[in-house]
Amino acid sequence: KVVGRPFPKFFNYEEVNRGDIPRGIPKIFKKLDGSLIIVCNYEKNLVVATRGSFTSSQAIKAEKLLRDNKELYNTIMSLENQFTYLFELIGPLNRIVVTYDKDKLVLLGVKVNYNGGEHNLEYYRELWKFVEVVEDYKMVWNENSIEELRKLNTQNEEGFVLKWEN
DSSP: OOOOOOOOOOOOGGGSOGGGSOSSOOEEEEOOOSEEEEEEEETTEEEEEOSSOSSSHHHHHHHHHHHHSHHHHHHHHTSTTTEEEEEEEESGGGOSSSOOSSOEEEEEEEEETTTOOBOOHHHHHHHOTTSEEOOEEOOOOOTTHHHHHHHHOOTTOOOEEEEOOO
């Protein structure tokens, strides 16, 4: 039985052979600078972890933020073991590069546990008003798009995540 499905490993642009970059048009998201938090409801128990630990300070902080957001907590607990919710924990005490003024969880994705599919974030952006959803970018994709994104990257920002369907 699959309990949770995190994102697969991803790489920085400079770490990838240009021939390995998928063809097609990617979805573009703001890259947040914190810790990936993996959340699911397993047998009516809230499970919160980072990639490496169930007991890290980030996992503990994330669980507190989840429990304090009653609407988010109740929604997750009502959908037993159907989905994995992937958040970024950002905040002043979890600073890596970017400075944030308060601790919060930002929804990055929702994976379907039984098949690994991923839900469209637009659904959550529209209906889940009780949690922030990662910012996405719309642009016409062409051979100059990477350079255009680099120009958009400003101080105190981490960059962008590009996600291809394949």
